[in-house]
Amino acid sequence: MWFGADKTMKSKIVSSREVKRGYFRMEFEFSGDAAPGQFVMLKVAEHNDPLLRRPMSIAGLENGVMSVIFKVVGRGTALLAEKRAGDHIDVIGPFGTVFTPPQTGPVLLVGGGIGVAPLLFWMKRNPPRAAAAFIGGATENDILCADEFSEVHIATENGSHGRKGLVTAPLVEHPVYRDKTGYLLACGPTGMLKAIDQLAAKDGLRGELSLEERMGCGFGVCLGCVCDTTGGRKRMCVEGPVFKTGEVLWRN
């Protein structure tokens, strides 16, 4: 857990730029450590409206600079997008569970839209382990950071980039998937994660899924982020956001 010495928890923004239409990558100073899969809670406004912090996956942390990648979907993220290098941002964290694939063996990364963020962080910390990345999105504009992975397979729903269709199509064809040696790390929309969970069960692969839910606090006290798992009701911000395949009892 990291807090600024003055308890105001303000971090200086190093850079912020629009990487794709409506998608921003922001870098800010961060003096603690964090592990891939974890997230931070960002305060988007100086005052109390919007009130609650916004959860963002950590997309990288190197030399005291943390990066996040976010999509503008509402007021909070629109305010974040207005911040510039030199501004300060109030950050708390890191929170949540981390990706823990086995010590050896190939890893397959599956990201949907903004879900590539934590996978990018994992890949940077474990470069030789990532056998391939599979990145999906609605359109070409929603495919992020593809050039930062060495072997990458892309799918878009409208076919504007890579294969037309869902990202699970190139995934299940990959040799490391087909020979069942691959360990899956996936992050993205709930529908995609559920599909991967079901495929993994059917095809006998194991892996981890990073889920998303609205969060009131991010550190386990509001109980606003629970999900049901084979191990009972869990808080997504403390016992998650990373869960093992086969663990989540999908709501619908």
Place this chain on the structure above:
Amino acid sequence: MAELRVRIGALELKNPILSASGTFGYGLEFSGMMDIRKIGAFCTKGLSLKPRAGNQMPRICETPGGMINSIGLENVGIDAFETEKMPAIRKTGATVIANFFGDTEADYIEAARRLAAMDGVHALEMNVSCPNVDKGGIEFGGDPAFLEKLTAAVKKAAAGKTLIVKLSPNVADIRPFASAVENGGGDAISAINTLKGMSIDVKTRRPKIKRVFGGLSGPAIKPVALKMVYECVKTVKIPVIGIGGIASLDDVLEFLIAGASAVQVGTMNFVEPSICQRLAEELNVYCDREGIARVSALVGTLRTG
């Protein structure tokens, strides 16, 4: 250094800044983010005899300057609280107010008896904003005569421990409820719990909360809370603990001036986990700067007329 100590029933608090139930977990989640010994006390998540899984998701949403929740009183239950949480809580050196509720009058009495006897619990806070299953689901805190009877029975079970009764604001007039607590022998009143509210996602035309209604909290409710606290203060002689939307030192001062002996901070703990500690420090600095020797001298100093 001003005298910040305040007394609530038999309980002496080192300062009047407390954290509110349901916004501070079991007090353990904040370790590393603030020093729990620096605040007056913390109120546990509402406890019941049996563990509760709470309501279905989604159960929180943000609103202008606030949020709505319908957690459904999810908690680990009093047994697990005693064996799994309390040993660690005792080690923190925190002052612990156990918040509790029940589905029946008998549940309330038994929960109070268990918690009052528990090592490390300093006082009890009874949440009466819950449906009474014996009475067709009307809230325990919805009928003054019943509230008085319940308070008396629970006070007896609390065996000398300070009993705070936390009032619901979802009534036409809070004053008869404040009197009911006093007449029933309650040591103090805390007010307010969350206000009933609702929010709709216009894109999907669905309620943002699965149960449709939830409890509104945060800065948005402060003026309503302040008014109700003031009404309670005017009605009873027992101490009143002010709750609702507190986010700054000025908010704390408003409640104290209105007559609250202490305050609880709720939703803002989510936004700024160290806020209670900060407010206690700021209150101290304020008193010193203003030449106020004891914080109790501020209480009820509203100038009217």
